[in-house]
Amino acid sequence: MLERYKTVYEGGQGEIVEKKSRFIANVRPVKSEEEAQAFIEEMKKKYWDARHNCSAYVIGEHREYTRCSDDGEPSQTAGRPMLDVLLGEDLYDTAVVVTRYFGGTLLGTGGLVRAYSKAVQEGLANSCIIERKHGILLAVETDYNGIGRIQYLAGERRIPIQEAEYTEKVCLKLLVPVNSMDEIQKAITEGTSGKAKMRKVKELYFAEKDGEYLLYEI
Template sequence: MIVDDTFRTLATPTTGEYRDRGSKFLAFAYPIRTESDVRTYLEALRTQHPKAVHHCYAYRLGVDRNNYRANDDGEPGGSAGRPILNVLYSRDLTNVLVVVVRYFGGTLLGVPGLINAYKTATNAALDEATMIEQTVNETYQVRYPFEQMNEVMRLVKEQHLIVLRQDYDTACILEIEVRKSLVVIVLQRLGKLEGVEISLLFTVCGLLLRC
């Protein structure tokens, strides 16, 4: 079975702007890890832009891209949050939040005009972004007898595993970061070594490359 353990996201926050018939649309794009990040950024923007009439947003979270939300914040249904979300889909981005702050210019744009405005503002922000591809990694603690050190370190070298910590004071303990697609192979090989104990610590995201 092929494991999908990579995803595209943003390296750093970016901004963009679009104007139409007096209305100003300010787009703010953020890399995020949790839904609490969404609340934090929204609260900050509402504080920074108290006179804006709308703070519309969309986000996607997770490697499977199935955790998402779009919010129109008072704009006609489907005219703001969904266009923002559709841009995230089209660019295959996840762990990303985009908020578009609107200052009303006195002229109604209509639903087609709003869809275009929120889409264009979002694209303006993302056009300025550096995209990065990350891997989903699992961190394990490996305890092993001294006699197995050569075999353990050979596996680390062959699979290009990231060593986070080594401790040889009272026992041979190694903390390693394993890309999710390699977990089965690495655990099977470690499991064949006598006296080796393995425990999962946590899952993290690791930088793979910039694109």
């Protein structure tokens, strides 16, 4: 399982013009090949009057589903360059369609490669991209004497506190990256002289967006 990976949270659109040809890129997050194909068909229907609707997508933990289409453009001048941009940005579970309205002037193979690549970059620039981290939701129960130490440890190591419940004792829920788990548990044990009780609630992915944390089931 990946420790962390980048993906699109909200898709966007970008457009460039090269020698009067319009290149419109639409980006969307996708979870399956079926979703990607449905998105591609949706764009073809939306831009039914365009000469080309080229596409590329990368799906799966190991990018098991990696496809691209030139849709009538010369071989390797559209889909592959588009795919290379997605791979170069190290993205997962992402699809892009670039629609071309021909402007009457041939761009040549090099010009097409540059135009389709630039269009995808514009689309990604207008999308919201997040990084998901593989983690554990860790419940920590302590007395009121220990809470300050745990909050300090969490802040020092940039470990988000997802929830806090105050009763006779305090129960904090921390979002801990998997690769930091042993270190954090050891630090909490030492910081509270072994008084804190810890329990792994669940394994998940989490990401930060606008100061808030998004949780994703595994």
